[in-house]
Amino acid sequence: MTADGTAPDTVAGVLRRTAEDRWRIVGLLPRAGGPAVCAAVVVNLLLAAAPVLFVVATSRMIGWLPPAVRDGVDSPAFGHLVTAFVVAAAALSAQQLLAQLQVATGLLVQRRIDGWVADELMTAALGSVSTTPLEDQALLEQLTEASREVEHGIQSPGAAGAGMLALLARYGQLLGYAVLVGLAFAWWAGLGLLVAVLAFRHGQRGGLRRYAAIYGAVVARVRRLTYFRGVAMGRPAAKEIRIFGLLPWLREQYREAYLDWMRPVWAQRRRVYLKPYFLYTAVGLTALVAVLAALGLAGGDGQVGLTRLALVIQAVLAAVQLGEFYPEADVQTQFGMNAYRAVGEFRTGMRERTSTGDVATGPTVAPPPGRVADRPAGPADIRFEAVSFRYPHRTAPVFTDLDLTLPAGACTAIVGLNGAGKTTLVKLLARLALPDAGRITVGATPIDDLPPADWRRHLAVIFQDYLRYETSAADNIALGAIAHADDRDGIRAAADAAGILDALDALPLGLDTPLTGQLRGGVDLSGGQWQRVAIARALFAIRHGASVLVLDEPTASLDVRAEARFFDEIIAATTGVTTVLISHRFATVRRADHIVVLAQGRVVEQGSHAELLSLGGRYARLFSLQARRFATRSDTDLSDGDLSDGDLGGGPVDADGTPVDVGSPRSAR
């Protein structure tokens, strides 16, 4: 049952939902702007009138033809014939011109509506403080469906709006023909014609509506299809596909995904299209035959003159053609309405899944340059107090009563096995996920009390899966503090601190080079160079007021020398900034002021590198495991002295593999 209690498959239910969907699209029209919509309405009404006028004029031509032939070129009948011809020709030409104008005004309306809907969609998608609602697969499917149509603009809400306006031309025409038949012959015949054509139309359009419903029910399966197509044709996977010879496998996966998607649609096609089509065609034909039979009888009896006979026959034939599929409106309105329904459902879904504290308040854009965001006074410790958190649809919590302090102005390294919750900790800190229990405070202030946008302006976070923006190198750095994008010196300084300035300067357009191989004149970077650009982005944010730096696996792609110098070159540039460093690499971790070991959703050990080693616990075991591995490798494989100093492992070790602590804590640098 639907919300209004109407069973979805009853005629009333279908009519009601169709009317609601259409009304929603009509409600979108003002978004295209009054003048554009008015122009489109006028064009479509004229496009309705022109063919009707053509039928009238050509019928008059037929009527005047016998007397004109009989009386010669100087006769008034010939004059009427010429006038009718000119009107018919003008109506025909106008029709051609108006068809072009219909496309142009339709596109304008479509683009404006789609722009507005895309905006709505983005606002809804970013409307929650946390990213948790977007972990919900049902919601993600709605977002995918809605954004796909809006993006492609073929079956989008905007196309539906333009399609609705185009229907004015078709139904206006139909009404015109029915009125002509009514005036020239009989009103019951005009009505009969209307019924016949609408029955044909219903057979066509209803089939499309049912088809769209079946298609909509399996649309989630398109995702797999799109995924395999993307993998097969996209650049990122090109190497692996070749190396592992995956083309046959991919082809098979694609074929299976396609069949999985289309099979239910094919299975039902006959039911939804063919049977109703025959039914409504039979009804339409009956009504049509009745009208034409009555006309034939009246014509035979001499009750209807030549002009009127020609008029009615032409009107009926032209009207019958309107019982067909409308390429300029039908698919657009049907699928565009579905897309807009998906937008609405996504918005509602976001609202429902967004708890009260999860609604973004305040501006989400960066403040103008010069305006310092409200900030907690002075550097302050950040505390996780009895924080519990579990992802939706997961049974096991990531954290249970987590207590943790990130000391102000110090560098805290977070260590733990895969899946221990390190990245989740950062999401909680950035309010991209909200605790189920407990709280996070900065100084004495719970971060929940700060407007999310303001709190996030204090953070410079580079996640493991940081973004590689397809824009210039300078922009890639400036996006850390977008309001200061014109601070060219700052961008250069951040790039320099991240050790990437020379490489960027050497690009064809220097810092203005687009960082992508997909654009002409663009250049792609290596993984390590990208990582440095991302680090530079965070440093730029720090330069413009962020006071908490979070780097998730910042040295994962750095070469051995760069990793060894990471602290001296990068972390040194952020003295006094509260820094959180997540890393599996002890050469990076060991120099942090404070090290926290996470396991089973809690802090199991914490202290300095030396303290944790002397504790002989989990950290010491992990450290010596990594150090021993590399000590063995350095004995046998590595002859380069540079590599043995601060390499991928824990640094120097003594003869039996026990790590030797030579790393200076950050506070002592």
Ligand SMILES: Nc1ncnc2c1ncn2[C@@H]1O[C@H](COP(=O)(O)OP(=O)(O)OP(=O)(O)O)[C@@H](O)[C@H]1O
């Ligand atoms: N979006 C998500 N939805 C559901 N579960 C998730 C999600 N992200 C992470 N998890 C789960 O939460 C737990 C912690 O993940 P998290 O990414 O925080 O670990 P991590 O310590 O950063 O791991 P790694 O060292 O591999 O990066 C894992 O069990 C993971 O499977």
